[in-house]
Amino acid sequence: MLSYFFQLVQGGGGIIALLIVGFQVWMFVDAIRRREYVWAVFILLFSGLTAAFYYFMVYRQAGGMGNPLTGFELPGAADRRQIKALQASIHNLDKPHLHLQLGDIYFSQGKLADAEASYRAAYERDPQDEDIRAHLGNCLARQGKTAEALPLLQAVCAQNPKHDYGYTLMTLAETQAAMGQKDEALATWRQVLSMYSYARAKVQYAQLLIERGEKDEARKILEEVLADEPYGAKFQRKREAIWVRKAKGLLRSI
Numbered sequence: 046m047l048s049y050f051f052q053l054v055q056g057g058g059g060i061i062a063l064l065i066v067g068f069q070v071w072m073f074v075d076a077i078r079r080r081e082y083v084w085a086v087f088i089l090l091f092s093g094l095t096a097a098f099y100y101f102m103v104y105r106q107a108g109g110m111g112n113p114l115t116g117f118e119l120p121g122a123a124d125r126r127q128i129k130a131l132q133a134s135i136h137n138l139d140k141p142h143l144h145l146q147l148g149d150i151y152f153s154q155g156k157l158a159d160a161e162a163s164y165r166a167a168y169e170r171d172p173q174d175e176d177i178r179a180h181l182g183n184c185l186a187r188q189g190k191t192a193e194a195l196p197l198l199q200a201v202c203a204q205n206p207k208h209d210y211g212y213t214l215m216t217l218a219e220t221q222a223a224m225g226q227k228d229e230a231l232a233t234w235r236q237v238l239s240m241y242s243y244a245r246a247k248v249q250y251a252q253l254l255i256e257r258g259e260k261d262e263a264r265k266i267l268e269e270v271l272a273d274e275p276y277g278a279k280f281q282r283k284r285e286a287i288w289v290r291k292a293k294g295l296l297r298s299i
Contacts, residue, residue, distance in 0.1 A: 065093040072096040075104055124150055141171035145180065152184055160184050175201045179213045186220045194220050202233075211241045219249065227253060244270045244288035251295060260299045267292045 069088055073096070076085035081103060087095045131147045134140075148163030164181035171177055182197030198217040201208050208214070218233035234250035237243070247266050254263040270292040274282060282289075 065096075068100075069093050069096040072099045072104065075099075079103070124154065139170070141167040141174060141177060143167075144170065145174075145177050148180060148184070152180070157184055157188050161188065175205060175208060179208055182220075183213065183216050186216055186223075189223075191220045191223050195224065206236060207240065211237055211243065211246075215243065215246055218246070222249070222253065227256070231257075242273070244273070244285040244292070248288045248292050248295065251292070255295065255299060264296065264299060267296050271296075 073085055073088045076082070076088060076099060081099075084099050084103060088099055127150055128147065131143055131150070135143045135147065144163045144167035148160045148167060151157075151160035151163060161181070161184050164177065164184055167174070167177045168181050178197045179201045182194040182201065185191075185194035186198070195217075198213060198220055202214050202217050206214055214233060214237050218230045218237060221227075221230035221233060231250070231253050234246055234253065237246040238250060247270050251263040251266040254260070254266070270289060274285070274289050277285065
């Protein structure tokens with residue numbers, strides 16, 4: 046592959062050479078992922094023509110980009126396919142859970158206005174579903190629409206405090222604090238910490254304690270966050286890194 050590349054470059058076909066080698070690398074990686082090792086060897090050793098044969102004989106036949114488990118896929122392609130599929134299903138069926146799923150994708154992409162529109166559509170069709178109410182409330186809270194979010198979150202948490210593994214309850218506590226309901230927020234954080242040990246909950250609870258002048262108790266909780274951090278799973282440490290940094294900052298402040 047490399048010798049062929051250098052021959053093209055020397056012949057003045059620099060851009061073409063880059064395109065061909067890039068295509069070969071793409072097909073080579075795809076062949077490895079599919080465990081087509083014979084093809085991988087041929088693609089590595091021979092010209093771009095071999096990669097082209099592989100593209101038509103294997104890659105396209107197996108679904109190419111449409112197969113997220115094996116083929117190369119551009120970032121966000123899976124989400125775009127899901128969105129189109131859900132939009133088609135909504136057009137034909139218009140079920141609340143479909144609007145909810147679409148809202149969840151938009152929310153994960155940070156498109157909060159689109160997520161809110163989908164959650165509202167789901168809520169109009171099923172105002173009793175706790176997932177729909179919770180996700181709509183969370184989305185509203187993230188946009189600063191706390192007055193509208195609060196009753197939705199309160200209703201879900203009153204019915205099921207462990208909804209979404211306590212994440213809905215944490216959003217309720219944050220919403221209460223944002224609205225100046227500090228006593229209610231403290232009580233909600235205590236409820237969270239009676240069931241879970243999230244750094245997100247501990248740090249924000251400690252922050253409210255500091256505001257009340259209860260620095261010794263706050264220091265104890267923040268030190269627990271730092272002591273627990275090395276023992277969490279990798280995904281957990283990554284998720285809670287922001288709260289560990291905030292805990293360190295609060296400890297320095299007191």
